[in-house]
Amino acid sequence: MAIENNPVEVFDTVFNRNDTQLSSQLENDSLEARIFKIIVIGDSNVGKTCLTYRFCGGIFLKNPEATIGVDFREKTLELDGERIKLQIWDTAGQERFRKSMVEHYYRNVHAVVFVYDVTSLTSFESLPEWISECSRHSVGPMVPRILVGNKCDLRAHREVPTSHAQRMADGYNFPLFETSAKDPAEKEHVDSIFLTLAYRLKNHKPLRLKQPSESSSSLLWYQREHEATGCQC
Numbered sequence: 001m002a003i004e005n006n007p008v009e010v011f012d013t014v015f016n017r018n019d020t021q022l023s024s025q026l027e028n029d030s031l032e033a034r035i036f037k038i039i040v041i042g043d044s045n046v047g048k049t050c051l052t053y054r055f056c057g058g059i060f061l062k063n064p065e066a067t068i069g070v071d072f073r074e075k076t077l078e079l080d081g082e083r084i085k086l087q088i089w090d091t092a093g094q095e096r097f098r099k100s101m102v103e104h105y106y107r108n109v110h111a112v113v114f115v116y117d118v119t120s121l122t123s124f125e126s127l128p129e130w131i132s133e134c135s136r137h138s139v140g141p142m143v144p145r146i147l148v149g150n151k152c153d154l155r156a157h158r159e160v161p162t163s164h165a166q167r168m169a170d171g172y173n174f175p176l177f178e179t180s181a182k183d184p185a186e187k188e189h190v191d192s193i194f195l196t197l198a199y200r201l202k203n204h205k206p207l208r209l210k211q212p213s214e215s216s217s218s219l220l221w222y223q224r225e226h227e228a229t230g231c232q233c
């Protein structure tokens with residue numbers, strides 16, 4: 001089955017979880033690969049799922065369903081001759097879908113991507129609350145954070161000027177990216193968000209995460225497909 005045929009099924013079969021087993025499984029098992037956990041946070045509908053799909057699968061999802069709990073995607077990168085995996089936690093923006101998972105989002109996180117929608121002032125104004133939640137969950141100041149304004153393709157509907165976003169980013173001392181998960185011409189820009197984090201994380205200590213078993217893992221299938229077709233950064 002080609003990934004384009006049914007990407008939601010491919011990713012979600014094994015890796016959409018909203019239970020407490022997930023975290024302990026990830027934390028207790030032995031390390032098979034150097035993995036960094038990156039969480040993607042922000043209001044519902046800002047495009048977190050689409051950004052992670054664009055980065056991990058190279059595609060744009062027109063009609064993604066609201067994330068329930070968390071979805072995982074992984075991407076293997078080769079940086080300066082070193083292989084690392086980014087394990088990207090696409091979190092639920094809706095409060096009712098994130099309640100039971102919040103503790104798990106933040107545990108042992110290596111980097112955080114805060115996303116807002118440039119056509120929604122409300123989503124931008126929510127950022128301080130997302131940033132505070134992150135700090136409330138003891139994410140240390142050394143954990144890299146990035147601010148991402150998504151949906152830049154909707155130029156006529158923009159509500160958040162770059163200058164405002166830059167002021168906020170400077171205030172927090174985070175890098176700011178503005179991009180579009182939808183516009184194929186922005187693919188490289190989307191990649192650069194995660195690559196920026198990857199380079200910063202390269203010298204960090206990796207999480208000890210389990211490599212899922214080959215027989216049951218859609219994720220490994222996905223990775224093998226992409227490695228076979230050379231679809232890696």
Ligand SMILES: Nc1nc2c(ncn2[C@@H]2O[C@H](COP(=O)(O)OP(=O)(O)OP(=O)(O)O)[C@@H](O)[C@H]2O)c(=O)[nH]1
Pocket residue numbers: 042043044045046047048049050051061062063064065066067068091092093094150151152153154179180181182183
């Ligand atoms: N025009 C445009 N639409 C986008 C873009 N990114 C996402 N969308 C659309 O915005 C809607 C929400 O996208 P999602 O990726 O599901 O948003 P989310 O932040 O993951 O939402 P939750 O799972 O509810 O937290 C979908 O209809 C997408 O097709 C973009 O860059 N441009």
